Amino acid sequence: AAGPPHGPSVARAAARAVLEDAARLDPPLVLDYLALVDPSDFTEIPDAYEGEAILAVAAKVGTTRLIDNIRLTFGAPRPETTDHRSATATDASTTEATSSGATSPGAPTTPQGPLGATR
Structure with missing residues (x-):
């Protein structure tokens, strides 16, 4: 199941594509982790998930470790x-x-x- 057309699977794929491109740069980005998690318990969310989630990334470029996250909302738009x-x-x-x-x-x-x- 691929999930909704603008759901978690699409967000994961887009993030992976950007990170794969960055891995081919000089110096390369070396991915430690990419996680799309439920903010209440930090468990990975399924592709059919609706609600708030956090896309979290940690990677290294040379000797520098980069850590970032962004809140995403899947499902019906907010009023x-x-x-x-x-x-x-x-x-x-x-x-x-x-x-x-x-x-x-x-x-x-x-x-x-x-x-x-x-x-």
Whole structure:
């Protein structure tokens, strides 16, 4: 079972693809672990999982160990709200870019960082 079209299996595959590309660089990225886990108990989530998850990565580049994580939500989108505290990072970057004149309102933005990279 591959799971939903935008579910955990897709997130894992995208992360692996980026990390495999980085492993071919000089110096190469050497993966310690890639885990997509339930934030309540840090167990791996199944492909049919819905709800919040954490994508966690640890790797080395040369002698430097890199550790990072990002929260992801799978399943139905959260309801829209006017409360600014519940805005997502994408909402904030879109607002920032729009207010600086970098993009026009409604223009799509590309997430920054290795998981936002396109192949």
